[in-house]
Amino acid sequence: xxxxxxxxxxxxxxxxxxxxxxxxxxxxxxxxxxxxxxxxxxxxxxxxxxxxxxxxxxxxxxxxxxxxxxxxxxxxxxxxxxxxxxxxxxxxxxxxxxxxxxxxxxxxxx
Amino acid sequence: xxxxxxxxxxxxxxxxxxxxxxxxxxxxxxxxxxxxxxxxxxxxxxxxxxxxxxxxxxxxxxxxxxxxxxxxxxxxxxxxxxxxxxxxxxxxxxxxxxxxxxxxxxxxxxxxxx
Numbered sequence: 001x002x003x004x005x006x007x008x009x010x011x012x013x014x015x016x017x018x019x020x021x022x023x024x025x026x027x028x029x030x031x032x033x034x035x036x037x038x039x040x041x042x043x044x045x046x047x048x049x050x051x052x053x054x055x056x057x058x059x060x061x062x063x064x065x066x067x068x069x070x071x072x073x074x075x076x077x078x079x080x081x082x083x084x085x086x087x088x089x090x091x092x093x094x095x096x097x098x099x100x101x102x103x104x105x106x107x108x109x110x
Numbered sequence: 111x112x113x114x115x116x117x118x119x120x121x122x123x124x125x126x127x128x129x130x131x132x133x134x135x136x137x138x139x140x141x142x143x144x145x146x147x148x149x150x151x152x153x154x155x156x157x158x159x160x161x162x163x164x165x166x167x168x169x170x171x172x173x174x175x176x177x178x179x180x181x182x183x184x185x186x187x188x189x190x191x192x193x194x195x196x197x198x199x200x201x202x203x204x205x206x207x208x209x210x211x212x213x214x215x216x217x218x219x220x221x222x223x224x
């Protein structure tokens with residue numbers, strides 16, 4: 001069954017600290033993996049898209065990694081800001097649709 | 111920057127009533143999608159639409175649901191006879207292409223069925 005699992009479910013960090021969010025997937029065939037940021041009550045916003053051949057991709061303070069052999073991805077957030085408080089969703093594109101994880105809810109405290 | 115827009119932002123309806131959720135995708139995009147997110151749960155794919163027809167749909171998208179692109183700009187989701195369990199946030203998305211292309215999501219319509 002195609003699944004995307006994320007950990008932790010929720011995370012609290014202090015402003016300025018770094019954090020890493022994890023994603024494991026069992027989607028086949030695999031096309032690409034995306035990380036989205038979703039603010040409460042809003043639509044998801046794309047952070048990165050990674051294909052099979054890409055190991056690392058950065059977008060400002062966000063760095064995503066992908067290990068296609070172990071089917072794992074991570075999202076590292078550097079020097080967190082209060083505005084980083086949101087849900088971060090790992091999404092895998094299979095044959096012809098996106099499969100969403102449940103997200104990690106990140107709270108950044110001052 | 112172009113964006114996907116959705117109306118209304120919140121819709122309250124009674125069980126059994128028909129609702130139409132509206133979306134205006136980004137103007138040069140060719141692929142259109144509907145997703146839903148029940149409160150506290152993950153986002154779920156409903157349907158994708160290309161070249162004026164459904165290209166893929168999930169098991170959630172049963173006969174109660176339909177989509178239409180009535181003109182060159184709007185993309186609609188109709189629920190014929192709403193049920194309590196249809197209460198959710200409905201997101202429209204669009205993309206310029208498939209596969210590696212980014213999908214841009216609208217702000218969502220919160221549907222409440224009473």
